[in-house]
Amino acid sequence: MAIQTVAVYSDADADAKHVSVCDEAVHIGGSAPKESYLRWEKIIAAAKATGAEAIHPGYGFLSENEEFAHACGKAGLVFIGPPASAIKAMGLKAESKQLMEKAGVPLVPGYHGSDQDPALLKREADRIGYPVLIKASAGGGGKGMRAVEKTEDFEAALASCKREAINSFGDDAVLVEKYAQRPRHIEIQVFGDSHGNYVYLFERDCSVQRRHQKVLEEAPAPGMTDAMRKQMGEAAVAAARAVNYVGAGTVEFIVEQPPKRHEDQFSDGPPLGKLAPSARSAAHEVASVGAFYFMEMNTRLQVEHPVTEAITGLDLVEWQLLVASGEKLPLAQDQLRIHGHAIEARICAESPDNNFLPATGALHVYGLPPSVSFERGLVRVDAGVREGDVISPFYDSMIAKLIVHGDTREQALARMDEALAQVHIVGLSTNVQFLRHVVQSRSFAEADLDTALIPREQAVLFNQEKIGLPAAAAAAVALRLLEEKALETADPFSKRDGWRSHGVSLRRFEFEFHGEPAKAELTYLHDGALRLAAGGEEGLLVFSREGEVVTLTFGNQRLTARLYRRGETVHVFARQGATQITVMDLLAHAGEAHGEGGRLTAPMPGKVVSFAVKAGDKVSKGQALAVMEAMKMEHTIAAPADGVVQELLYAPGDQVTEGAELLKMAG
Known part of the structure; x- marks a missing residue:
């Protein structure tokens, strides 16, 4: 029996690809997420009206919303995800860390309490020692997250985190943790069923990040030993068991690497850090790996799940549907195998050379390499847009995911570079060439990985001109x-x-x-x-x-x-x-003015969050003037030169178009 699909869409997505490929589509509200995709009652009403039996929540928005999962069950709909209780247990990062500590899963030193007094949070950060990481307790995807290097920067970073968190998740609670040095971000894909069976489908290395958001992901993690894989996998399963997890989930760990040396970063020696009881049996086998710490559990399918599908040959969405229908997991742990190496690149509408500023506009040209899903050795493209579609300022900047597989990491690297060369996008700025520079960089090519790879390799990643x-x-x-x-x-x-x-x-x-x-x-x-x-x-x-x-x-x-x-x-x-x-057509440009005079304009469409100055203030070059929000992220507008603020032309909360003059300055 064929499955009938129903799409829901906002005003901005009326002509979106997902609307056209589904059997039915229901409009649920305005373009802003708070008016549509975060309104779970509208989504449930659409499901009931069309006779749908189940709801797949996707990657974001309500995918980790306990209230939504509970409401689906109450409405007689199957939520294709974990129980509401598991989402609740893992959704609030502070409470989940307390739960993991009881389960014996290693934790990063930090403050995970419920008291959100800013003065207390600052004292805790000072106690932990800088650098620290402020993270939205209900967050994910890099939203509501800031690294703070020194105590005097803490209050401003906290305020920014809380604004981003309330806008993205409706909850401004945060936690504060020690920011690890030379960390790798390694996550374990877990699956559980309603019969008490659990497996881990190995690991993904997601260390290459910008603004705490992933750029490239790969599986398996370079340098991972079988012993360490087993130890981390069993710790991840212990985390899932602790909350009676059902369905697909990802347990994310920070791996704090030992000091750099010529030998492999993962080699034999005693493990550091406290281990989950189920993982302790492997302790004597594992080397000087550095400590690994539980970071969070994402109670949904991850954006990067295709690399796991590529190395296992499995369809994880199919597994989700089977488990949601009450069936047992198709395979046991000892039946799972790793085949080759896979890498995923996130193609985003942004300008890497301009601090990754999000970009909007129409996809006038949208050329991609040929795509064949689930077949190892070929290229796969997951995309939700078509040529001619418009990338709006309302949602995430990701345009597509490009996944490659090879027998070895070297083969996958070459295949990724070749595939990226076949991506042709005209109409807005993208990170495609930046991704090629990362793949070609010494650090990535040699698997010298940590979350600081991009700033470390900035000399060969940014402002590169390969054609001349x-x-x-x-x-x-x-x-x-x-x-x-x-x-x-x-x-x-x-x-x-x-x-x-x-x-x-x-x-x-x-x-x-x-x-x-x-x-x-x-x-x-x-x-x-x-x-x-x-x-x-x-x-x-x-x-x-x-x-x-x-x-x-x-x-x-x-x-x-x-x-x-x-x-x-x-x-x-x-x-x-x-x-x-x-x-240049010289006649067409005759008479145009050169420069902007005293103007300071919006670099992209978005909402004015706040101004840090008022009329009459003297400002210095580089000083923060205003904060804008676009694509669910905050962006600071800085003074291009010394001067005096003459007039603020908008108020906080106003929507502005790209190029709109925000304020006037005099030199």
Whole structure:
């Protein structure tokens, strides 16, 4: 019997992919999550109205909401997730840590109490010792989380965490923990059924993060020994048993690595940290691994679950459905095996070179590599958008997940880089090239992993230009000539081949490349050849087009690329990287003003959270002026220069568009 599916959608998602692929769709409210996807009563009403029997909560929003899970049961609907009691037990991080301590699961030193007095929290942070991590107790996905390096920064970070937590989870309670040095983030996929059976489906390394949100995930964790895998897996199962867990869940651990050395980071020696009773039997086998500590349990299916599917050959959503229908787990622990290596990259709408500022806009070009799910050795793409869709400011910035599998980690790395090179997105900024830089970096390639990998490798990750001005300019000129050639007719006066009866024909182009002006000069030679001078290089320009692929040579450079024009901007996607160059139309830009004067504008659509200044205040360059919220994250707007605030043009709570002037400043 075929399963009938029902989608729910907000105003912003009326034309979304998930709406079109389901059998039915029900509108549940406005674009803001609080008006739609966080309104569980509307979702239950939609299920009842359409005759649905079960609700799958997805990855976020209400997926870890105890009240929602309980309401589903009360309404006679199957909640495809754990019991409400398990969500409650693990949902509040402070209480869950107390529960895990009783179960013998190792914990990070910290404060997990219910007293949320800011002065007490600050005293606890001072007692624990800096750096500390403030975390939303009901949180996840990096929301409501701040690392604090020194005591004087604690109060501002706490206030920001609480605002983000209340907006994302409806609860501003936080906990404070010691921020581990050189930590790895390793999580264990667990599954339980209603018959008391539990298994762990091995581990995932999620250490590569920005703003405490995962960027790349892989399975198995590099350097993991069988003994340590068993020890962590059994500790994760002990955590699940402690709350009578049913369904898919993820137990997340922080692994504090020993000091760097040439040997493997995970080698033989005595374990550090307190172990769960069920894990202690393996203690004598495990090495100098550094301590591992329980961080939290995500009572849902994780975004990165495809890497586990890739190395096990299992469909975890199918397992969820089986368990939710009351069946036993399909396999026992001794029947599970690891096959090869898998890596997942999260493709997000953001600008890594601009502090990962979220981006919005339409997907004018959305090219992805071929995708085949659940077959090892091939590429898999999980995406909820299509070409032409709009990425709005209301939800998470993730566009798609790209998953690859190989027999070895080295093979998976090469396959990931090749797959990322085939991702072509035009219309908004993405992190695709940044992901390629991470994959190619020494630290990631050599599995020198910890949560500080990105800042440690920043010299090779940010502001990287792999194609360069000469080749980019040559590509833009070639595309212009190809477009002109396509408009030619039998009329000889329509020809744009630069023919002259005497002398040579010269043609000049003006560009903008990474914000800087550039020029090129094209010479039409008598024999039909083209000579180009651009970016300090000069030589013959030869090009051809086959389908969407343009191959060109310019001097000593050869480039094979797909070229897309959007307005005046040419987007270049090649094996070595991607770039964009703007061909300036001088007449169209005549009279435009240079610079913004005293203006300070919103870098993206969003909501004004607060202003840190008032009219008449003197400010210094880099000083925080305002806080905006977009895509469920807070972003601080800083002064670009010293000056005096003249006027605030919006109030906290106002929605603003990208480019809106927030305040006026005088130098």
